[in-house]
Amino acid sequence: MIEIALSCIGLFCLLAVAGAGLGRASAGRFIVYGGCLLIGAILFGTGLLAIAEPAQRIALPLGVPWVGVHLRLDALSSFFLLLLGLGSAGASLFAIGYCAHDEEPQRVLPFYPLFLAGMTLVLLADDAFSFLFAWELMSLSSWALVMAQHRESGNAQAAFVYLLMAVFSGLTMLLAFGVLAGPTGGYAFDAMRAAHPSAGLTALIFALALAGAGSKAGLVPLHVWLPLAHPAAPSHVSALMSGVMTKIAVYGFIRVVFDLLGGAPWWAATIVLAVGGITAIMGVLHALMERDLKRLLAYSTVENIGIVFVGLGLALAFKANNFPAGAALALTAALFHALNHTLFKSLLFFGAGAVLHATGTRDIEKLGGLLQRMPLTSAAVLVGCFAISALPPMNGFASEWLTFQAILLRPELPQWGLKLSIPADGALLALAAALAAACFVRAFGIGFLGRPRTAAAGNAHEADRWSVAAMAGFAGLCLLTGLFPGVTIDLLAPVAHALVGAAMPWQTGDAWLTTIPVAASRSSYNALLLFVFVLGSGGIAAALVKRFGSSGLRRSPAWDCGFPDPSPMTQYTGASMGQPIKRVYGALAFHARDVVDMPAPGDTRAATHTVTRTDYIWDGVYVPLGQAVTWVSTYLNVLQFLTIRRYLGFVFILLILLLMALALWQ
């Protein structure tokens, strides 16, 4: 199995070379994306088959001398390999059609397979060197993809912020591995598993891994690159970055904290829980205010990463208290949600790409009425919106419900810190889920329903068949994983066994395919039954309304009271829909202010309405940081203009100081 995965990495590299060579040729698109589609499918199959197998290893005589490259395929990496294969196959299928009108394909084609190769290698790495190499390969190649459309304003800055955050993430992961390896320098993961660092070092490694993986995944306050980089990248790349790369970061966190460190103390779990809860709520609040479709999706990714980390925090809490059943439930919920997020967020980014291609804009206030013009895309996006809003029987509901089930196991925990923080997290998560539903009602309602607000939206056309196939496929997968959550839960059993020593009860044996998190007496969920009920009750309601409510279609002049002007400008807008929520939460979260400038009676100038928002995290953390760097470099600039003798003097004094330190230290 691992040989197959390894050869897939090799094939990705070959495709990268082919992409560089083919460049502008139209065959390049078919070869590179078609190849990535096939390899993605192979990786998916490999993950699926290897997940229940014992871990496999392979060592390559490459890389650092005498260390080599150690690779390992175990249950955890198999699951993420499956997720990666699925996400990359879908994105590649979408890209075959989507990139047909790409003006500069040579900027994307070489880096796209390289990005996939980097992510695959992260999953297989079994020593810190190869892990970090792959991690950086993933960051750098995705940076090149963010830079692909570098002439558009703002993209270069987005790529710069992304690169800075990637450097930060790489650095913290490097330090985490450095501390894990200890003074003897055991950089193989086996040596790290065997080492048992002291309590202080464990805390340090945990904090570094949370910061390193969190900045790649998009945890608040390290999420700033997501809303910048996702809109800048081409849509199929955004889908990969959001749907797959953030999951690779989650994998990094799980690998270091759950596997190499073997768990964390209970107070660490409260930190993960707090960060996860805040991330979820901040992400969705930002998403609600956003009018750029891809930025909205990026903020929603932040929210979903928060949900995943809440699940991981719960798993850590249960694991620290020797409650494996609870830990297995929480971990399964987190991983399941990661998979679901890959499915529906990729789907929604495909939809956003199709809309962008059809209308040329990402601004939902300039869309509208796409349901008639792009029926297939709209239907697929609607399914994605259902799933991401966690409506049963879609997959988003199944995983969020499992997370809530894990939250309800809280009374089993002894620590008051956890007893108090978990319900607070539950409340945050419930609020985030409700707001996410509102957010996607707004996105779909404003973007796809109603009448077109601009000529561009009015002239929209359906996406090409490759893109539609990718969207339809993912919409079907969202429904299927939602209807049969037991299949995924059982698939995750070996992963949970390996990491927390237990698994959830076996699900697919039940005749009615009921999902049982802990015991049937506590709670259960049957998606299939619910689906039948939703279909049945919805159908009956529709039939009744049609029969009694509006028998026969009437066409008559519109009653113009309140709607005298047929201009599409009079429609409900996204801003007006987000306004009540901005009133309630925005004042606290963003310092949002509405300023209405009403001219005096008799004055003929127009009234204006301005909304101001403050991003506390950007203004409070990143702006001062940037200013500090500028300040320091301005002052260090003096060093550029010293005499040769002084430079020599610096070297000399430093040497003397070091020697003196050595003499005193002995």
Add this chain to the structure above:
Amino acid sequence: MLRGISFDIAHMLAGFLVLASFLMLYQDRLYALLNVLALHAFILALSVAWQAHIQHAPHLFITAIIALGFKAMLIPWALRKIVFRLGIHREIEAVGGIGLTMLAGIALVALSLEVMLPVTAHTDPVAREDIALALSVVLIGLLTMVTRRNAVSQIVGFMSLENGIILAATGARGMPLVVEISVAFSVLVAFIVVGIFLFRIRERFDSVDVGAIDLHRGGRQ
């Protein structure tokens, strides 16, 4: 007994090298400084040859010959020609008083002994004190470079620093010949580059006082 004498002679030569470094620190005339450089390299060649003898390492003789040929003869002679052709002001302006510099040099020797003797406690006694003395030669070479304003004397400081490195390297057994030869050549290349550089500076600024370059860059004195 024989071992004692060979040990003492090795130390005596290394000690002479440190003394020559002090001479260099003291000199305020360019020609005299170049003479001291030649003497410095000559002592180095003697010292390396002695090491070759007591270590039974014939390849070290090549190092000694390189030191004698290049550093004791060729480079001082070439530098002398440069000084003559450029008509450089023959007095060296030092930063800080000579006495203060000498005191600093003594402190450096003490420091390098203090650092090196405990570190190399378990090695061969010949190498041990050689390395301590070599480090003081290196440090005094750096001090020479830092305290002189004249470019030629900075080159001289650099050459003496390099001599210290060679001394340390030959003291430690088993340095491959390739490394020594490449070091020797790198010094030669550095010399050529700096020599050409000196002519260019001179053409442009009518002086080889490095302060002139700094003024040109808009820096401070």
